[in-house]
Amino acid sequence: MDEMDLMKKLRDVPSPGPEAYDSARAALRTAMAEPAATVVRPKRWFSWPKASVAAVGAAAVAAAVVMVSTSGGSVPAAPPAAAPQAVEGPLVKLASAVHAAGTQPGDASLIINTKFGLNGKPDLYYTIYADDGRQFTGDSTKTLAEAVAKGDAQPPTPYDGKVMAAARLAATGDVDQARIAMITAANNALGVGLSPAEAEKAWADAQAETAEMFRKYGKPVPAPKPRPTGKELENLINNHLWSNTQHALFANAADAEVRAGVLKLYATIPDMTVGKTTVDGQAALTITVPPAVLGGGADVLTINAGNGLPIREEITSADSGKRYVVNYKASRVTLADVAAGKI
Template sequence: MDLMKNLRDVPSPRPEAYDRARTALQTAMAEPAATVVRPKRRLSWPKVSVAAVGAAAVAAAVVIGTSGGSVPAGPAGAAPAPAPQAVEVPLVKLASAVQAAGTQPGDASLIVNEKFGLDNKPDLNYTLYTDKGDQFTGDSAKSLVDAVAKGDAQPATPYDRNVMAAARLAANGDVDKARIAMITASGNPLGVGLSPAEADKAWAAAQAETAELFRKMGKPFPGPKPRPTGKDLENLINNHLLSNIKHALFANAADAEVRAGVLKLYATIPDMIVGKTSVDGQAALSLTAPPAILDGSTDVLIINAGNGLPIREEITSAETSKHYVVNYKSSRVTIADVAAGKI
């Protein structure tokens, strides 16, 4: 979070650089942490480990979060065994209701997020995610309208396309398969579903890419790390899952199919606590990730109990006890209306 203010005016990286750097920096993680870092064009605040990475690296890539659990099986000795069946019945039922209701009319999803950091001052971000996969962003309604009117779109990156496809697969098909697709949306340095030899090769390649990235940044590479195993591996795998499903939700929440898939995938994370609450008179559900998979930090996502739309996310860092809040508003719109200033 301390880097957020410095990153506000940093232009977004080219899509191919973003995906390459994001995958490489995954392997720079030493231990799970709950630092919240996200370039302006992104919506969610995933947990990342940037222990040896300076602001230049963060500006060049969005890295992953921390979570815990297991994944579908691969060959013997590969990444952990099958994910359990969805254990949070409320989320599965809600996902079915969301999908049955369908997506509201329009050709784009608009999401407005209002972030409150340590100074408690609001930081507004507007993002329009079109059904074709393009994105328009702004820090006010006017700047978003101007961007849409000028056709100043940011094409969807491969990562964007992958997380959306994985969410849709979860909504309509095999949740286990969708889980793997979501975990590996930005690459597979952890070797999910691979044989031990293939997993080691994937890890080594990612380590080499990370070393090259550090070299280009002019920073010393802390040295290759052994591929994580056991519970550490499970935590990192589910870390990727949590980060990626939140990205899909926060970018395209108003799409019912994406939202339903995200809810189903959320339900596969072991020890996820689903509680009942209310926000401004709205019946809501709180989704609390297990602190153990966030290295002791907390992440609570509050969604509307009737339609699954995100309302608020609250994050508290275990290391610093710093608290951050993001409020969300999502709706279906038409690109033409936004270009005309109708938000």
């Protein structure tokens, strides 16, 4: 079973509290810090608010199993604090244009996902990320409107706040510092920007946390492994950067500042490929992540060449070869209009 299969099996169980959600996400991110992991997918692929505490814990344990395969030698010096500043390539130029244009009126971002799984059937999903950090979800305009009208929101989470802040910093300030903040938004198990001793402790603490999760759910605890080194470590760092940046985009794409920062951070990933295409007659850019960053998998994001809004993502699993496609539509809305059914 790959990560996507696991996520689909967890869709219809009850909702966890915010504390359980954050704990599970942190454990999942820690567990993904290894070379064999496929794409660390943004949560917008999966309705986290519908997952039970037990199911979330099971997901964390299942993902943590990959931790045992981590290889490497002795703990090296801490990885570089940041990559070189992004050059004035197409993503940086587009980011400047997006930021200059500003955010459209409204008090929330609406993202409509249409996911096409292995059966080719569309699965529609609506997510609203309000400017105050609350999130509303639905599988139709009706259920979304009802959720907003009732105030049935997932409260702001620390993780969401961190990825949004990192994106905004990239748009308006120091991209190097923003890069560190985005990489470490869930945790800093890889020791980015730390001294060698601090990095070693961060890795040990993360493994201890994962071991505790195994014990909590009655699973055999894997033996500790040394921190990854060299190119392996660099690829993992960029994997975390891509994953967390994707999360910021898919949650809040209609916010121009967040979107501009995301584009600048994409541009700092070495060997990222940017191509030109058209989608439904509109000019678009394709952003292709280096396979090594994804553990051999493939991930191609297509964005509007004029405004940077996401159009489509195509993901291929490294382990199973399964391919998934998601189409995106993003816009600014007001919560009052959505509650009234004006979507």
